[in-house]
Amino acid sequence: xxxxxxxxxxxxxxxxxxxxxxxxxxxxxxxxxxxxxxxxxxxxxxxxxxxxxxxxxxxxxxxxxxxxxxxxxxxxxxxxxxxxxxxxxxxxxxxxxxxxxxxxxxxxxxxxxxxxxxxxxxxxxxxxxxxxxxxxxxxxxxxxxxxxxxxxxxxxxxxxxxxxxxxxxxxxxxxxxxxxxxxxxxxxxxxxxxxxxxxxxxxxxxxxxxxxxxxxxxxxxxxxxxxxxxxxxxxxxxxxxxxxxxxxxxxxxx
Numbered sequence: 001x002x003x004x005x006x007x008x009x010x011x012x013x014x015x016x017x018x019x020x021x022x023x024x025x026x027x028x029x030x031x032x033x034x035x036x037x038x039x040x041x042x043x044x045x046x047x048x049x050x051x052x053x054x055x056x057x058x059x060x061x062x063x064x065x066x067x068x069x070x071x072x073x074x075x076x077x078x079x080x081x082x083x084x085x086x087x088x089x090x091x092x093x094x095x096x097x098x099x100x101x102x103x104x105x106x107x108x109x110x111x112x113x114x115x116x117x118x119x120x121x122x123x124x125x126x127x128x129x130x131x132x133x134x135x136x137x138x139x140x141x142x143x144x145x146x147x148x149x150x151x152x153x154x155x156x157x158x159x160x161x162x163x164x165x166x167x168x169x170x171x172x173x174x175x176x177x178x179x180x181x182x183x184x185x186x187x188x189x190x191x192x193x194x195x196x197x198x199x200x201x202x203x204x205x206x207x208x209x210x211x212x213x214x215x216x217x218x219x220x221x222x223x224x225x226x227x228x229x230x231x232x233x234x235x236x237x238x239x240x241x242x243x244x245x246x247x248x249x250x251x252x253x254x
Contacts, residue, residue: 023214041184049191057201067177068222071208075216076168090160096135115140116152121203121227146207186237187222209236
């Protein structure tokens with residue numbers, strides 16, 4: 001029996017199980033925060049369109065509509081990613097699922113990691129062949145809302161976080177805050193005009209996102225992020241109803 005191959009299979013299976021359990025814990029925490037688990041917040045026309053287009057919504061629909069400001073942020077190094085940094089002492093990969101434990105383990109190397117939040121549904125782009133997989137974290141605006149544009153990648157291998165790479169930014173929220181579009185209305189807009197037949201919405205989350213330009217200074221607005229199942233796409237709906245698809249970086253107004 002090839003014990004080396006069997007060991008690798010067991011390690012991969014363990015990491016996959018960790019990822020699944022981590023997402024379940026995160027999703028349970030989101031549900032405990034008070035989201036709406038039914039479709040009563042959607043009007044009858046939207047519910048009818050869901051049935052006609054065979055659209056499924058597997059994520060709870062948040063009921064909160066906070067007042068949030070727009071955001072500007074500045075790249076410290078012109079938007080260039082820092083070089084990948086190797087940790088002097090790797091830490092257990094399972095710590096990514098427990099925020100306080102992760103902060104305690106990595107804060108000596110990543111001083112501001114306490115202001116980052118793990119995003120189990122995001123991925124690190126441009127991973128070249130042979131690189132380790134990576135967990136993705138986003139910086140938080142007002143200690144609560146993730147900035148989806150900016151990523152901290154924690155690379156892991158053999159059940160250990162072995163290194164990281166990040167983009168340094170300075171966040172500058174504006175003073176004026178406006179009431180966010182309800183998630184139910186944002187979802188209704190997608191169902192009416194954007195989602196394809198048989199689409200499955202598996203996650204709805206409030207955060208910040210903005211189209212990126214060739215400049216050190218960028219602007220992001222409060223958005224509802226909708227992630228579809230099976231890699232069908234990600235949609236961002238702004239507070240005025242505009243929709244952004246990051247794959248095309250196109251915005252279509254209401």
